[in-house]
Amino acid sequence: MDINTYMLTLGKQARAASRQLAAASTEAKNTALLAMASEIRKRAASLLEANARDLNAAREAGLDAAMIDRLTLTAKGVEAIATGLEQVAALPDPVGEITDVKRRPSGIQVGKMRVPLGVIGIIYEARPNVTADAAALCLKSGNAAILRGGKEALHCNQAIADCVRAGLKAAGLPERAVQVVDTTDRAAVGALITMPEFVDVIVPRGGKGLIERISREARVPVIKHLDGNCHVYVDDEADPAKIVPIVENAKTQRYGTCNTTESLLVSRTVADLCLPAIGQMLASKGVEMRGCAESLALLRDAGIDNDKLVAATEQDWSEEYLAPIIAIRIVDGLDEAIEHINTYSSGHTEAIITENYTSAMRFLREVDSASVMINASTRFADGFEYGLGAEIGISTDKIHARGPVGLEGLTSQKWIVFGNGEIRR
């Protein structure tokens, strides 16, 4: 079978399974998730064995250490997969929720019902746990899934897929509700993202290169996450006690996450008061500061080691470092801060530190990003911290899902009408 025919077959099977899943009871879905968790635990040894085969192939192919690290599944990792499945089982089922029912003058009652999107294509790279996580979120939200993992993880993904299918079968749900693409041919991705008749949305999880390519070529909506160039803005009326702790947490708690702050904006009126302490904290953590001329002068005056200070270029304002580097700019108050953020930000997450009510509310309203915060670390932009219970990704799009995407982001709402024989006049 050629690759396009194979993918169309998967698509048709997924569409058929999605109809059954949309009507599946919460109990059946939860039974399947718990059965999957039990299968994962039961087959731990064979999962580790499959992973070892992938790792051997990866080492032979000369993959780098970071890739090997992402690819590696440990016994603890297997347990985490099983626990993750149980956690999704414990989440409320979003499907079928009826809201906003209103009686209209015609007599009909109109409302909305939350329903699955249908078929979700997930394209990811080396991490094998995504196979189980994504399958669980799609299943719980009533969607069929077609999973296309990285070729490096093929054996382990197939072994996990076996557990998933066993769980579906145990619950009497169609095994084709979750299908793992069984080929490493890259053309499979091209086919998956261009069959709108069978796939309703694509969620790519991986590096920027992957996501850009998929967004460019897809003929299906893509829930995507590109850069996380997040900002903290220290306003004129910032509480001094909150500044250093928030900047420290936002920049240095973890360097490699998308909700880590990459740019710091400081209002001119408070720069000489707060930048020295911020600079000392950052320097003590080994963070390189790429500053505007004004901020560099202040940081030098405060005795910050010159080898931690670099003159920022225009490029720095747009950069997602994912590293111990921060861009620093002194701005002329709230308006310039908002203007800077709306110009350079990737639209992920921004925070203001202020005690001024009007500045806080203007920042909330006027900053055009997926998450906007007052007096809190940007690191909170996360599905678990927001209470979604799970996260399939963080969207920097504006249409459909924005910010952390949980189960609800994998559903849509249709209109429902309760009538009693009404006709339109």
Added chain:
Amino acid sequence: MDINTYMLTLGKQARAASRQLAAASTEAKNTALLAMASEIRKRAASLLEANARDLNAAREAGLDAAMIDRLTLTAKGVEAIATGLEQVAALPDPVGEITDVKRRPSGIQVGKMRVPLGVIGIIYEARPNVTADAAALCLKSGNAAILRGGKEALHCNQAIADCVRAGLKAAGLPERAVQVVDTTDRAAVGALITMPEFVDVIVPRGGKGLIERISREARVPVIKHLDGNCHVYVDDEADPAKIVPIVENAKTQRYGTCNTTESLLVSRTVADLCLPAIGQMLASKGVEMRGCAESLALLRDAGIDNDKLVAATEQDWSEEYLAPIIAIRIVDGLDEAIEHINTYSSGHTEAIITENYTSAMRFLREVDSASVMINASTRFADGFEYGLGAEIGISTDKIHARGPVGLEGLTSQKWIVFGNGEIRR
């Protein structure tokens, strides 16, 4: 200036204006809308004159009567435009609405704020009133708009755009918040739908050809409406008193609208009881019936004139007739009805006629269309009937907006966090 440079300039100006509009007060937006209405009334004579120039050109170009009809603006039409602007001013402002705020264990309070999408591109055909309607809906929802009307209506669109600009100016809002593309070059559409950096969503309004072309070529999300192949399903336990009135209204109230029923499904157990009366009603209205063999036999037995009866082909189940024609199929109960609809429907609107609670609830949940109704005419699928107050279109997509799209469909929700110095542990 070449066409791409021109469109990029419009895009940049729209993006800049959108920042101001996002922060604009409800009062300023309403002042602008009321001032626009007043300008429209004041300049009625020059609008009609501009329309006359378009009509002359259209007649010279040999456009057909239907097109001339859509293009024609009457004094009553001018008044309707002004009234429409006033109605949008009277609607609640969706922007800034804060919902779902919850305190999290970390101490932060997380919620959602409704915000404009940013810049909306509207592409439409001959009707000049769309210029004012679309401008009003985009403005009220805080979005900048780039409007690209049909070349046939260029003079009238420009005259309306002058009124819109005057209204924006009177309210102190940026005149570039609404820009009308000032060229009839078709390349302008190609440019408008491929600049995601400046345009956040495209709403095409027009024939299927236009919408298909735009969906295929756009690099920006499209809120689109394709076919309206709507169904009425008469269930085993349908109330006999509701059947004929609903089918009559759904099929014959207006033939050319997208929420008109095109296919009738009847459960076998009630077919011989209800089809004769349905057939007589349809025949008396001059509606051609394209039936399955079984339904044709019943209709013939009931004495329906043979020249109104045609054997349905497979193609008929997918057809949007927009004409006095209906497809009729006898099905084996609810399961087959749902299966038929989910196979052939365009996902617009479907109705079940039943007194059985479980059948009604299963139909609601399992039918995968934008509007699903119990015991009501499909003709109710409409922004005004649903209480949206206005309608920019009806979406048959699943992502973002589904069904009738009002002001809310032109917004999205961002996450907001109210903190008090919290950092992530």
